[in-house]
Structure formats: structure tokens, C-alpha cells
Amino acid sequence: MIGGGQLARMMVPPAIHLGLRISVLAEAEESSAERAADAIGDYRDPETVHAFAETVDVVTFDHEHVPGEILRELERRGVAVHPRPEALQYAQDKILMREKLSGLGIPVPAWAAVADEGALQAFIDEHGGRAVVKTARGGYDGKGVRVVADAGEARDWFTALAEDGRGGHLLVEELVDFTRELSQLVARRPSGETRTWPVVETIQRDGVCAEVLAPAPVQNPATLDEAARIGARVAEGLDVTGVLAVEMFETRDGRVLVNELAMRPHNSGHFSIEGSVTSQFEQHLRAVADLPLGDTSMTAPAAVMVNVLGGPAEGPMPVRYARVLAEHPRAKVHSYGKQPRPGRKVGHVTVTGDELDAALAEARAAAAAFA
Numbered sequence: 001m002i003g004g005g006q007l008a009r010m011m012v013p014p015a016i017h018l019g020l021r022i023s024v025l026a027e028a029e030e031s032s033a034e035r036a037a038d039a040i041g042d043y044r045d046p047e048t049v050h051a052f053a054e055t056v057d058v059v060t061f062d063h064e065h066v067p068g069e070i071l072r073e074l075e076r077r078g079v080a081v082h083p084r085p086e087a088l089q090y091a092q093d094k095i096l097m098r099e100k101l102s103g104l105g106i107p108v109p110a111w112a113a114v115a116d117e118g119a120l121q122a123f124i125d126e127h128g129g130r131a132v133v134k135t136a137r138g139g140y141d142g143k144g145v146r147v148v149a150d151a152g153e154a155r156d157w158f159t160a161l162a163e164d165g166r167g168g169h170l171l172v173e174e175l176v177d178f179t180r181e182l183s184q185l186v187a188r189r190p191s192g193e194t195r196t197w198p199v200v201e202t203i204q205r206d207g208v209c210a211e212v213l214a215p216a217p218v219q220n221p222a223t224l225d226e227a228a229r230i231g232a233r234v235a236e237g238l239d240v241t242g243v244l245a246v247e248m249f250e251t252r253d254g255r256v257l258v259n260e261l262a263m264r265p266h267n268s269g270h271f272s273i274e275g276s277v278t279s280q281f282e283q284h285l286r287a288v289a290d291l292p293l294g295d296t297s298m299t300a301p302a303a304v305m306v307n308v309l310g311g312p313a314e315g316p317m318p319v320r321y322a323r324v325l326a327e328h329p330r331a332k333v334h335s336y337g338k339q340p341r342p343g344r345k346v347g348h349v350t351v352t353g354d355e356l357d358a359a360l361a362e363a364r365a366a367a368a369a370f371a
Contacts, residue, residue: 002043002052003062004031006336006345007265007281010273012036014282020289024062025052032336033062046070053079060242060288061264064091065138082190082241082288083263090238091263094171095136104237106230107257109176109249113169117151117158120172124151127174133157134171145207147175176257178249182216182224183268184231186244187283187293194235195283195293197276199227202247202268205309208343209267211364212305213356214275215298219250226256234261243284245269267307267345272296274332274350275303300352304359306367308347311340317347317370324369331366346370 001008004026012035015022025048026037038055041048043066050073053059058080059071071085090097095113102108110127113136114120124131133154135144148154154170161168181204185197198215216224231246238244238261245266249257269280278286278294286293312320317335324333328349335347347370351363 001025001033001036001060001062002049002066004028004033004037005062006032006338008033008036008062009336010265010270010334011281011285014279015285018282018285018289018291020285022285023052023056025049032338034337044070046073050074050077053077058082058288060284061088064088064263068092080288083244084239084241087238087240088263091261093136094134094260095169097261098171100238101234101258104233106233106237107255109257109259110174112172114172115158115161115169117155120148120154120170121151123172124149130175132173132175134173136169136171143207176249176251176259178251178257179219180216180250181259182227182248182250182256183212183266184227184246184248185266185269185272185280186231186235186240186246187242187280187287187296188235188240188244189287189293190241190290192236193293194232195278195296196228196231197269197272197280197296198298199224199231200268200271206343208307208309208345210307210309211360212268212271213360214271214303214305217356220254223250223254223256230256230258234258242287243269243280270334270348271303271305271350273334275299275305275352301354302356302359303350303352304356304363305348305350306360306363307345308349308367308370309345310342310371311338311344311346312370313340316340320370324366327369328362328366330362333366 002025009032023038024033024036025039039052068085098111130149133146181202188194201213201216203211243265245262247260265280272279277297332350338346349366351359353359
């Protein structure tokens with residue numbers, strides 16, 4: 001696994017249970033997945049990645065940022081890479097992703113690739129006076145995303161593109177009037193076998209996923225059915241292998257529009273560790289190793305995941321364990337081994353049960369005890 005973050009960390013237990021040896025190429029010594037880190041190095045350096053790949057049978061990812069040319073060279077050398085570079089590019093570049101999804105007939109917000117302020121202002125004027133501007137590459141958790149009413153609000157991004165010397169475009173999209181955000185997780189193996197989890201509702205705060213409700217409360221059954229169909233179509237149309245998260249908007253008129261893609265285990269699937277027969281982490285390992293996929297049924301009628309953002313004012317999460325575990329025995333607490341920092345994802349709490357509201361209240365209370 002390239003990348004030593006919390007996703008790699010949470011991949012370790014199911015790898016052990018499956019009898020797989022998991023090796024991690026981490027960016028730094030003190031990474032979340034340091035216990036599984038067999039190499040420390042820069043994932044943007046070809047020789048570092050090639051040397052690491054020679055020690056494993058399959059390469060997969062904790063993030064989408066490894067340059068495509070490095071991964072294509074791995075394939076030329078006979079290394080199994082999942083997801084393949086041809087699929088991963090659509091999670092690395094938002095403009096390519098919009099072009100591909102539009103070509104497949106998958107519903108997305110109105111969008112354009114703009115190279116200057118004039119083009120951006122024209123789009124803003126044509127779409128109600130406000131729009132969402134995104135950097136094509138590198139943004140996540142609200143970074144690289146702005147809601148603007150004037151093209152001048154993105155001037156620094158255009159300047160950076162010009163100074164880069166390679167040119168480039170920003171992605172601009174309509175500001176969607178949505179009622180909630182949904183996520184469909186799909187697992188697909190090279191043979192084509194596909195499994196999906198129930199559609200979940202995600203709740204964002206300051207551009208960061210704060211809570212996940214599984215399954216998504218039913219407001220319109222047809223909408224959830226459509227979200228599930230879209231997730232499966234994206235996985236097949238992009239030839240994704242491994243776990244894919246398709247993040248979507250549910251609009252006020254009942255439509256479902258694809259917002260973002262993540263070709264790896266995703267925050268919206270963390271509930272599955274306790275909430276599903278097969279977690280997204282075990283399923284990802286099964287998929288990239290081309291093993292039969294597991295049952296994705298819920299283990300309880302409801303599961304709620306609440307992120308711990310920021311963490312305790314003093315010390316890492318475990319300093320609060322005695323109190324939290326005593327007061328919330330139904331809660332399952334996951335620490336990412338990170339030092340607290342405002343807005344940082346340092347862990348999460350999951351509660352399963354028969355009733356969604358009760359599980360949500362318990363998970364929120366347990367997570368809040370780490371503040």
C-alpha cells in the first residue's frame with residue numbers, strides 16, 4: 001500500500017485475518033500506519049516507488065496522489081496495480097472525471113473547464129450569479145474548493161496555473177441546491193464481480209465529513225435506488241478495481257448528481273468495520289487480490305460513524321479512553337495515532353443499534369468527549 005495514513009492503518013487487521021502480508025510505503029516515520037511501514041519515502045519519486053513495488057505482489061493506495069506515469073511504468077514492469085492508472089486518473093483530475101462521467105451519461109452538475117477569469121465570470125453569470133470553483137488536482141476535505149460570486153475570487157489560482165508554466169484549467173460547477181449528500185460504496189475485483197453496501201448519508205462540516213448515517217434514512221426509495229445504480233455504473237464504466245466511493249448530491253427535485261469519486265476505502269465507509277458483515281477494508285483487500293468478495297449486509301438495522309475532529313486539547317486520543325469507554329460502552333473507538341490539531345481527523349466513533357437516532361446520539365456523545 002502506497003501511503004501511510006489512517007486508511008492504511010485500518011487495512012492492517014483484516015490483512016492479518018486474511019493471511020496477507022501488508023507492506024506500506026509511508027511518507028514519514030511517524031505515520032498512522034507506521035507499524036506496517038516497510039519503507040519510508042516519497043511516493044512522487046519513481047525509483048522509490050519502483051524499489052518498493054519489487055517487494056510486493058500487488059500495489060494499491062491510501063490516497064490518489066501517486067503520479068500516473070510512475071504507475072504506468074509499474075504496469076510495464078509487470079506489477080499488478082489496483083486500481084489501474086487508467087481508472088485512477090479520474091480520481092486524480094476532476095476535469096477528466098467530469099468529462100468521463102458526462103460521456104457515460106452519468107448525471108453531474110453543470111460544469112466547465114475555465115482557463116481565465118473571463119470564462120469563469122461568464123459561467124457565473126449564466127448560472128445564477130454564484131458557482132463552485134475547484135482546482136483540478138490535489139483538493140480534498142474542502143481544500144481546493146471555493147464558492148464564488150466574482151471571478152476575481154479565484155485570481156490567485158489562475159496566477160498559480162500561469163506560473164506553473166504548463167497551463168491548465170480550473171473546474172467550475174453550478175452551485176447545486178441539494179437537500180443532503182449521499183455516498184455509495186462499491187467493491188469490484190478484476191474478474192468483474194461487484195458488491196455494494198447500502199447507500200449512506202454523509203453530513204459535512206467546514207468541507208469535512210463529520211457524520212455518516214447507514215443506511216441513509218429513506219425519504220424517497222427511488223432516489224436511493226438510483227444512487228445505488230449510479231455507483232455500480234461508475235465502477236463498471238471506469239473499470240475500477242478495489243473499493244470506490246461515489247459521493248452524490250440529492251437535489252430538491254429528487255435527482256441524484258455525482259459530486260466526487262474516491263478510488264480507495266473512504267470516510268463514508270468507516271461504519272462498515274462494525275456495521276457490515278464485510279468491512280470496506282477487508283473487501284478492498286479481497287478485491288485487489290482478486291479473491292471472492294464478502295457479504296456487505298448490515299450487522300444491525302442502523303450504524304452511525306462520527307469523526308473525531310481536532311482531538312483533545314492535551315495529548316492524543318487514548319488519554320481520554322478510560323472515561324469514554326466507561327461512559328459509552330456501546331461505542332467502538334478508533335484512534336489514528338495522530339497528534340491533535342484543529343480540524344484534523346484523529347479518529348472516529350461508531351455505534352450500531354436498532355434505532356438510528358439513538359445510535360447517533362450515543363456516537364456524538366462519545367466523539368464529543370474527545371474534544
